[in-house]
Amino acid sequence: MRPATWTARPERKVLMRMRSVGLAGALLLAFLPAASANASPDDSPSAPHAFVEHGIRGKPLTFSSPDPNAFVEKGWRKAPATLPPGGVLLGRPAAADDPDEPPPPPTKEQCLNRPEAEVTPPEPGDENDTLAGWYKDRYGWCAWGTMKAEGKDAETGLEVAEFTVRFVIIGYGNNGARQFDYNVYLDRFDYVGPIKWDLATMSVRISGCNETTMDCPTTRHGTLPAWQAAPNAAFTVTSPEVSGGGEQILSGDLQVAIDFATPAEPEWVWGAPNGVTVAHTPIRYDSATYVGRARGAIFPAYRLTFVVDSIADNQDESALHIKQAFERPQLTWPSWQGKTVPGRTEPLTRMYNPAANSSNRNKSENMCRKIYGDWDSNLDNCDEFPFASTYEGSKTGPDKYGWGERYSVRLIDKTDNQYVGRQMLETEFYRPLRVLDGDPFYVAVR
Incomplete structure (x- = not known):
């Protein structure tokens, strides 16, 4: 049982990351590049000619x-x-x-x-x-x-x-x-x-x-x-x-x-x-x-990209998980030699199927239990990537495409997990952009 002093979010988040990814995952934090953005205004069009x-x-x-x-x-x-x-x-x-x-x-x-x-x-x-x-x-x-x-x-x-x-x-x-x-x-x-x-x-x-x-x-x-x-x-x-x-x-x-x-x-x-x-x-x-x-x-030709922020306090643990799944997939669970995770260069595909979504979540939570044992669901959630609402999820991905376990699970802060999954993905991405069953999209971490 955690001491009461661990409920302070900043301290708890650091400890949770170290516990979730192990020593190898924690060492990766020192090598993550800082996000940057440079923008320059476009030149204005030339004046009409004669x-x-x-x-x-x-x-x-x-x-x-x-x-x-x-x-x-x-x-x-x-x-x-x-x-x-x-x-x-x-x-x-x-x-x-x-x-x-x-x-x-x-x-x-x-x-x-x-x-x-x-x-x-x-x-x-x-x-x-x-x-x-x-x-x-x-x-x-x-x-x-x-x-x-x-x-x-x-x-x-x-x-x-x-x-x-x-x-x-x-x-x-x-x-x-x-x-x-x-x-x-x-x-x-x-x-x-x-x-x-x-x-x-x-x-x-x-x-x-x-x-x-x-x-x-x-x-x-x-x-x-x-x-x-x-x-x-x-x-x-x-x-x-x-x-x-x-x-x-x-x-x-x-x-x-x-x-x-x-x-x-x-x-x-x-x-x-x-x-x-x-x-x-x-x-x-x-x-x-x-x-x-x-x-x-x-316009279906527009390239849809779901973006998570590695700096924002309400989504940084999800962002770290996705980033490491892309860049160091062999250090994520389940771990196997040659593992890759889709979403960055291979698109994910929205799946509107509540029963299949639940099957993805059940498989991911079982994998979390094998790795972490039981956890306090009031504090933590089993985060999965690719998302349970995609055909590339932990259960539907291998079933549909016949590939290996190309997904990652990790215990992260409950509030972070549910904000990204429910608010950002379901309410602010799928819904207003009319992302239908079968629509492809990409994921980026900034």
């Missing part, structure tokens, strides 16, 4: 503001003539006190400051995927780049004109509705050549919809002067639920394409007849009820 009109650079043409209802067409949402601060048309509020409310989507400025958000529309015949963009989080994505159209004489094939425009595309999902929203911003309209530019047209469209399971938008189409006057478009893509309940997972890949044409001058040919796909992103809808809000829409 227009090119009939081969001569100069000031852009000016047009009067359109009627607010002038560009309301089926499939796209009217944008206000004046952008709000930051150039963002997105209507979702920033996350407040509700932990299930997603963070705000990326702004136009954030997107332009992310080099990984830049995309390069492919040349004809180029099959390389350079259109992925940047995922801010599970709900926010953006891409930016320059679309170029070359005008050629239909008879001679000679290039006689060129049009370019910069685009910024912001997409965001939803926690509470089966809905994605996309906003497209255009600027830096440049054109050169003997073309009647005031009669030229441009279209922006969303494609990749499954029309039987998704409510798909059409296209915003207008003249070049109209686009210069209102250089943005918005699209909403939804997926209605069907009878029968269940998760109703629907996956897809949405593309954004831009098309430029001179219908008043058919003698000019402008590349692909349906325009150029400038960006794309995989999407997923679901109606799972075990992650809080019963419906949602996320």
Whole structure:
């Protein structure tokens, strides 16, 4: 029985660590690297350059503001003539006190400051995927780049004109509705050549919809002067639920394409007849009820990472356990030569199966008893990694994958164990990020 003086948490935590990992584990503490983070602000984007009109650079043409209802067409949402601060048309509020409310989507400025958000529309015949963009989080994505159209004489094939425009595309999902929203911003309209530019047209469209399971938008189409006057478009893509309940997972890949044409001058040919796909992103809808809000829409390509802090007093013992399982797995229990533990470079997989979760916990607690004997459950818990709620757990891992005992158990502070497992993992990670059964994620210690 422990003396009463051991109840002071700082002293007790040190003694518990030494008892849990033994002498070899305690010696590792002296060699753990300190966490550090260096961040530098991104450079701001360059200022817009001058227009090119009939081969001569100069000031852009000016047009009067359109009627607010002038560009309301089926499939796209009217944008206000004046952008709000930051150039963002997105209507979702920033996350407040509700932990299930997603963070705000990326702004136009954030997107332009992310080099990984830049995309390069492919040349004809180029099959390389350079259109992925940047995922801010599970709900926010953006891409930016320059679309170029070359005008050629239909008879001679000679290039006689060129049009370019910069685009910024912001997409965001939803926690509470089966809905994605996309906003497209255009600027830096440049054109050169003997073309009647005031009669030229441009279209922006969303494609990749499954029309039987998704409510798909059409296209915003207008003249070049109209686009210069209102250089943005918005699209909403939804997926209605069907009878029968269940998760109703629907996956897809949405593309954004831009098309430029001179219908008043058919003698000019402008590349692909349906325009150029400038960006794309995989999407997923679901109606799972075990992650809080019963419906949602996320970007599955975002790399999910569950992070524990080795400095925070309410999770440092869990963090130490995970860190040593990654870096010194042979010194964790059960111990065997060549042991590795998944989670850092091999993803874990969320498992929504209460009975299987209990089987993982039972096996882990039996292993703890073999190592430590009985313990005071008011003070300590048997911590396991990978987590019991993953397919890589102590029981389901060997059963599913046929590998050895690639897990670790250790007695740690009860409050620490339950805070990480219940609050951080279940409430703050699985739930708001809509981590469903079968979804992969990684684990990091900072």
